[in-house]
Amino acid sequence: MTFHQLLLPLSFENDRYLDHFIVGDSNWEASTWIRRWPEWSFKHLVIYGEPKSGKTHLAHAFQEISNAHWISSDDLNQTPDTCIQKGSAFIIDNYDIVRDENWLFHFYNLTKEQQADVLYCGQHSPAQLLFKLPDLASRMRSVLSIPIHQPDELLLKKLFKQRLDNFGISLPADFDDICHYVLNRIERSYLMLDTLIIKMNEFLLREQRVFSLLLVREILNQNLL
Numbered sequence: 679m680t681f682h683q684l685l686l687p688l689s690f691e692n693d694r695y696l697d698h699f700i701v702g703d704s705n706w707e708a709s710t711w712i713r714r715w716p717e718w719s720f721k722h723l724v725i726y727g728e729p730k731s732g733k734t735h736l737a738h739a740f741q742e743i744s745n746a747h748w749i750s751s752d753d754l755n756q757t758p759d760t761c762i763q764k765g766s767a768f769i770i771d772n773y774d775i776v777r778d779e780n781w782l783f784h785f786y787n788l789t790k791e792q793q794a795d796v797l798y799c800g801q802h803s804p805a806q807l808l809f810k811l812p813d814l815a816s817r818m819r820s821v822l823s824i825p826i827h828q829p830d831e832l833l834l835k836k837l838f839k840q841r842l843d844n845f846g847i848s849l850p851a852d853f854d855d856i857c858h859y860v861l862n863r864i865e866r867s868y869l870m871l872d873t874l875i876i877k878m879n880e881f882l883l884r885e886q887r888v889f890s891l892l893l894v895r896e897i898l899n900q901n902l903l
Contacts (some may be wrong), residue, residue: 680800694738700840702833705732705826712736715744715795715897720822724773727826730868733799737769741796758785767795774800774807783814798848807886834861834871845879846870856891863898 690810700708708725711718712767726734739744740746747753748763758781770791789796803823809815829837829877835857842849864870877897 689740689788691794694703694742696736696743697738698840699735699739700836701834702830703827704829705834708732708736708824708826711822711824712740712743715740718795718800722796722798722821723784724804724821724823724859725819725826726774726800726803726823728801728828728868730872732824732868733826735779737771737797737799740767741769744795746795746797756783758788761785761814762788762792762794763865765794766792767797771799772801773798774802779814781807783811783817786814786817790817794836828867829868829871831861831866834866837868838875840873842878842889845875847879847882848886850890852891856894860894860898882895 696709696713699705699709707726708727711723711725724734737748742749745765746765746767746769747761749761749768749770753764754776755762762785769780770776770828773782786796787876788794798821803816803825804815805823807818808813809818822876838857839849839853860874864874874897878889878893881893881897882889887893
């Protein structure tokens with residue numbers, strides 16, 4: 679009988695604490711602004727970057743320290759006047775895919791009136807978005823916008839180790855060699871690193887394999903990403 683371990687859906691972004699957020703040159707500014715709260719004189723902040731770059735981790739950390747209300751899809755179906763009563767700080771994740779610009783415009787104005795803090799997270803800065811409402815465009819483009827840039831090699835190495843630890847994968851003595859091998863053969867992006875680690879975890883569980891350079895080579899040579 680062949681044993682196949684049940685695979686569970688895991689998230690790399692379920693850590694809510696800033697102390698567990700790995701900081702590098704590409705994301706230190708975004709992390710610093712979250713740490714500076716509540717000393718935000720501007721009250722509204724946009725953090726944007728590619729998928730899996732840590733935006734949601736920072737948003738959860740902000741929620742933890744500010745008790746911010748996370749705007750949900752249900753909230754978007756309610757009036758902004760109703761939502762503004764749910765807290766004094768708010769988070770809109772994926773703000774750049776909110777379709778109801780009138781809702782966003784009204785919400786922006788209300789939070790400004792109430793001097794509420796708002797963290798917007800998305801893949802694009804307001805300057806990159808083609809808002810249909812000119813007034814919304816001008817207001818959002820006045821918000822301080824902080825990018826999370828592409829990761830450098832040092833940050834990717836740290837993220838690689840942390841995310842393997844999150845899966846409970848033991849690191850072999852030659853981990854540095856494995857890291858060097860991987861980063862020279864994949865696109866150096868947050869998303870690609872996550873994709874590789876998820877595939878590694880599937881192999882380890884399904885095949886009862888041990889994390890090793892041989893395993894990594896198999897995955898990359900078979901184009902399984």
